[in-house]
Amino acid sequence: MSLKVKCHLPLQHFALDVAVSIPTQGITAIVGPSGSGKTTFLEVFSGVRQVANAEVSFNQTLWQQREFLPLNQRRVGLVLQHPSLFPHLNVADNLRYGWQRARGRKELGWDEVIAACDLNALLQQFPAQLSGGSNNAWHLPGHCWHNPSCWFLMNLFRRLMMTRASISSVIYAS
Numbered sequence: 001m002s003l004k005v006k007c008h009l010p011l012q013h014f015a016l017d018v019a020v021s022i023p024t025q026g027i028t029a030i031v032g033p034s035g036s037g038k039t040t041f042l043e044v045f046s047g048v049r050q051v052a053n054a055e056v057s058f059n060q061t062l063w064q065q066r067e068f069l070p071l072n073q074r075r076v077g078l079v080l081q082h083p084s085l086f087p088h089l090n091v092a093d094n095l096r097y098g099w100q101r102a103r104g105r106k107e108l109g110w111d112e113v114i115a116a117c118d119l120n121a122l123l124q125q126f127p128a129q130l131s132g133g134s135n136n137a138w139h140l141p142g143h144c145w146h147n148p149s150c151w152f153l154m155n156l157f158r159r160l161m162m163t164r165a166s167i168s169s170v171i172y173a174s
Contacts, residue, residue: 001025005045007054016040024059046078047071085127092123 001024009016016037022028030038043049045056047063047070056064063069071078085094099110114120
């Protein structure tokens, strides 16, 4: 089982040429210098960006070829570089907002997810009080309740390392 992506996308300073098959088991890291196309790559295979002539499939389900299946129909958890919280709500209330809107049966409970993501210390803080890493961290539980088939995470490498997650494959962008 794998996520397969094939696309050619001309960008301002280079062309993003991708032909890759990523295993769906384990964690794959996409690493590279700033401006090498990592975010654009995530946008293409998550369904945020539609690219002419791109081919994207997940576990033999076609997400993009002649037809385009948008992000909201792909059951993916997507955490981009600059996530946003409602500034007038603390972290707990921001999470409750997503919790209340999660469709279907929640596989994991509130307390279980908060503990697993080590967020208890952040729950009463407001967005302006959060560091960049903490501002990203709250997105993980928000997606857990939607039971995604796969995750696309930007800039959470350090957080994954803190949880001792093992990376099973690496894609280098240059």
